Amino acid sequence: MxxxxxxxxxxxxxxxxxxxxxxxxxxxxxxxxxxxxxxxxxxxxxxxxxxxxxxxxxxxxxxxxxxxxxxxxxxxxxxxxxxxxxxxxxxxxxxxxxxxxxxxxxxxxxxxxxxxxxxxxxxxxxxxxxxxxxxxxxxxxxxxxxxxxxxxxxxxxxxxxxxxxxxxxxxAGADPLGRSGQSTPNATHLIKVAAQAALGLRPKLQVFGTDYATPDGTCVRDYIxxxxxxxxxxxxxxxxxxxxxxxxxxxGYGHGFSVLEVIEMVKRVSGVDFPVELAGRRPGDPAAIVAANERIRAAFGWTPRYDDLEAIVRQALDWERRLVEQPPV
Known part of the structure; x- marks a missing residue:
């Protein structure tokens, strides 16, 4: 097979x-x-x-x-x-x-x-x-x-x-053993972009939309x-x-974090207060979307091992540092 x-x-x-x-x-x-x-x-x-x-x-x-x-x-x-x-x-x-x-x-x-x-x-x-x-x-x-x-x-x-x-x-995140991660330089994934900003690989991070009907006005997502x-x-x-x-x-994990919460976590884990620019909404972005995951748990016995935003951010930062030292080919 x-x-x-x-x-x-x-x-x-x-x-x-x-x-x-x-x-x-x-x-x-x-x-x-x-x-x-x-x-x-x-x-x-x-x-x-x-x-x-x-x-x-x-x-x-x-x-x-x-x-x-x-x-x-x-x-x-x-x-x-x-x-x-x-x-x-x-x-x-x-x-x-x-x-x-x-x-x-x-x-x-x-x-x-x-x-x-x-x-x-x-x-x-x-x-x-x-x-x-x-x-x-x-x-x-x-x-x-x-x-x-x-x-x-x-x-x-x-x-x-x-x-x-x-x-x-x-x-989000990267292989905990350091074998793979998000390597595309111009990727749009929030955690990757924030990690790049924290490491000085981007001059700033843009937040698209601060007027959504969410607790802090920014989009809420379920990060797996x-x-x-x-x-x-x-x-x-x-x-x-x-x-x-x-x-x-x-x-998904069944709970979400806002864009600003993710940025705060990246700043805390990296120890870098990188520049953040507030911008208008992007087309096609819903305000909030979080997974109900009862079906996949019941059907496959799937159980998350890495449901921890801090650990995910740390993996992303470690991978970005690795890419600086050894760019992918």
């Missing part, structure tokens, strides 16, 4: 690659290295540089490696960018995912685990938000992911493809540590292998 990990050289995908390798799984990584790095993939894990929308390449990989499961991470993920370039997001996240699904069905892949997003909920009416809440994405990014969820549901019904959709909340998220995928794979039903699950 071999697993194809698309986007396996990226931030979350590289942690998944490590999780699978540590578990003794046989895997192959496909990544176009547009935002990922070859050095993020262990030398003993086969990696192919290419586009997951390349039908001929993907079919060859699936057949030659006898792939029976796909864990699909490869995607564009920046909400404001999706507002400016919706067609680019629908091409990469939706149209190419349709091609990947078609190739999976045609070559007899049995299981598909999809990296979705809390952005499919839009601006929820209440928190924590459950998987059965109204789906009303407010950005092309969220819509592009929701379309893939629909395709998976239909493909499963028509072709017997078993799947798990994991709706991520805000992913990246290794906990990777382990949720392995739990999902084991669930499907054991005959479990196809499922949609939130991936």
């Amino acid at each position: 071999t697993i194809l990990v698309t986007g396996g050289a990226g931030y979350i995908g590289s942690h998944m690659t490590l999780e699978l390798r540590d578990a003794g799984e046989k895997l192959v990584v496909l990544d176009d290295l547009s935002t990922g790095f070859r050095s993020a993939v262990p030398a003993d894990v086969p990696m192919i540089v290419g586009d997951f929308g390349d039908d001929e390449l993907v079919r060859d990989i699936l057949v030659y490696n006898q792939i029976d499961s796909i864990i699909h991470f490869a995607a564009k993920i920046v909400v404001p960018e999706s507002v400016a370039d919706p067609l680019g997001y629908y091409l990469n996240n939706t149209a190419k995912a349709r091609s990947l699904l078609a190739n999976a069905v045609q070559t007899g892949v049995k299981r598909f685990i999809f990296s979705s997003t809390a952005a499919v909920y839009g601006d929820p009416q209440s928190n924590p938000v459950t998987e059965d809440a109204v789906l009303a994405p407010v950005s092309p990014y969220g819509r592009s992911k929701l379309m893939v969820e629909w395709m998976l549901e239909d493909a499963s019904r028509a072709h017997g493809l078993d799947y798990v959709v994991l709706r991520y909340f805000n992913v 540590q990246v290794n906990d998220l990777a382990r949720a995928h392995l739990d999902a794979l084991r669930h499907l292998r054991s005959g479990g039903a196809s499922l949609v699950c939130n991936c």
Whole structure:
């Protein structure tokens, strides 16, 4: 049984690659290295540089490696960018995912685990938000992911493809062993950006919106540590292998922190009072979104190990320092 990990050289995908390798799984990584790095993939894990929308390449990989499961991470993920370039997001996240699904069905892949997003909920009416809440994405990014969820549901019904959709909340932190982390220089993740500001790698940190209907006026998010998220995928794979039903699950801790609370934590852990600039809202940002996670806990027995904002921030800072000393390639 071999697993194809698309986007396996990226931030979350590289942690998944490590999780699978540590578990003794046989895997192959496909990544176009547009935002990922070859050095993020262990030398003993086969990696192919290419586009997951390349039908001929993907079919060859699936057949030659006898792939029976796909864990699909490869995607564009920046909400404001999706507002400016919706067609680019629908091409990469939706149209190419349709091609990947078609190739999976045609070559007899049995299981598909999809990296979705809390952005499919839009601006929820209440928190924590459950998987059965109204789906009303407010950005092309969220819509592009929701379309893939629909395709998976239909493909499963028509072709017997078993799947798990994991709706991520805000992913943060780095591998506690220092093997991987968020390496993209221009990433927009709050904790990474704040860590860069604390280390002098950015002149300041901007806060987008201070007039939201939240306790301090800034957006509230549920921050999940990246290794906990990777382990949720392995739990999902084991669930499907054991005959479990196809499922949609939130991936979050069930509580949130505001932007200002996160900034204060980064300042405290780093010991640096870096400049913060207050700015207007960004398009596509909901005021608050926090995961209800009872389903994933019950279905997979998933239990977080790193539900600690201070520890997550410390991991992010340590990884940024490592990147300064040894830039990724």
